[in-house]
């Protein structure tokens with residue numbers, strides 16, 4: 176979809192529309208992103224919302240970029256022993272759902288901070304909340320993505336009948352008397368919370384009746400989050416990671432996001448392989464040409480092979496070197512994004528053979544898509560926002576706070592409970608990401624902005640657990656290395672490798688010929704329906720905007 180003035184790409188059409196409405200009223204990209212996110216809190220209850228957290232990256236023409244970390248934080252009373260079963264063994268189910276899986280929600284604090292500090296000042300708080308309020312006051316039509324998420328919840332309850340009782344409020348709101356997913360969901364309770372936020376700002380959520388209901392719900396399910404945890408939650412305002420790759424300035428999210436560091440490490444490896452070689456290999460693989468130009472050594476399958484071989488060390492480093500940005504952790508981003516490291520890794524790549532995963536095991540090592548949403552905005556002045564928010568797994572902790580419409584996150588599961596075992600996304604992690612009171616868990620959310628000569632070229636990000644990183648990277652490469660239009664760049668099938676498990680996931684539509692070429696080099700290939708859901712906007716040199724929502728989640732851009 177093309178536009179001259181502004182564009183909003185969210186993973187639900189009504190949310191994109193909410194942002195466009197605020198832009199039409201004279202708001203800037205931040206106002207629009209805030210309105211879009213509040214709208215998503217109503218219409219994507221499976222993915223994000225007031226009970227979750229997120230990251231927002233802001234590009235301001237002529238001023239320094241800003242990164243906001245409003246990720247959930249472990250309550251002060253967090254102790255690893257809380258997650259042991261009656262026999263003293265660490266029990267992953269205790270951190271995955273229910274009261275002990277809830278981190279202090281950051282979304283409301285983050286959105287209002289963004290609005291107050293970086294909004295245009297021309298839009299009132301009531302105005303920015305108005306589209307969400309309107310959506311809350313009409314029944315929510317269940318679309319394909321929400322229906323699938325409800326059906327996963329029904330299946331989980333069928334397997335473990337006690338879940339239906341434990342999460343009865345959420346169950347009743349999503350499932351009818353016959354045990355079938357509702358086609359219309361009543362989200363009107365969330366209007367009460369939105370009104371409290373409109374009237375009292377952050378205090379409408381972190382203090383007062385809404386906070387009381389949140390605390391009661393968590394306590395009844397065995398959680399330890401307190402009133403002091405809620406009242407003391409703060410946004411962290413940090414400098415984005417800024418690096419030049421392939422002649423473009425990349426603005427990416429620092430820890431506790433792992434996205435920026437992994438994307439830039441992988442890009443450094445690919446850059447060391449060489450732009451001409453990559454472009455030629457991509458052109459052959461996409462069918463645009465049959466052979467490389469003379470003097471360039473590239474064959475069919477090389478592009479995907481290089482990509483996989485760049486992802487392995489970057490994800491291994493994610494596991495070993497990253498955690499929260501707090502002093503207790505000392506995440507080592509500098510080591511990961513050093514171009515010299517990229518060159519060393521690139522030199523070791525054998526174009527005919529997959530590297531064994533053990534090559535990237537430093538010895539330091541001791542689910543599914545649904546719970547995340549990404550939105551991209553560019554306004555008429557060239558200001559841009561990339562924002563990714565999450566409740567972690569579908570419907571987060573599965574706890575719906577009565578009379579508030581708030582679904583609480585289960586983001587504590589993004590910490591490592593046990594460094595010898597993978598988490599719900601199959602990710603392994605080190606002591607740097609162990610459950611720790613007051614810390615924020617490592618995340619794959621990767622809101623990213625790419626600039627060319629100081630102007631926005633691409634705003635991009637995704638949902639999909641660790642596949643957020645690989646899908647965001649592939650769309651970036653498609654646009655800035657291979658000069659594809661953003662809608663094609665988002666729509667083509669993608670691959671995913673996260674070091675461990677040592678296998679390549681590919682989407683339907685990935686050609687048999689390419690599969691065979693990769694298998695021949697020793698890669699193990701598995702199929703997977705989705706490799707992330709990307710929402711992106713590109714800006715051409717003449718100012719034209721092109722917005723694209725991933726066909727897999729049902730979003731539609733709103734533009735003018």
Ligand code: DON
Nearest residue numbers: 544545546547618619639640
């Ligand atoms: O922050 C993270 O890495 C996870 N909480 C993201 C979870 C996710 O993307 C689920 N699916 N869309």
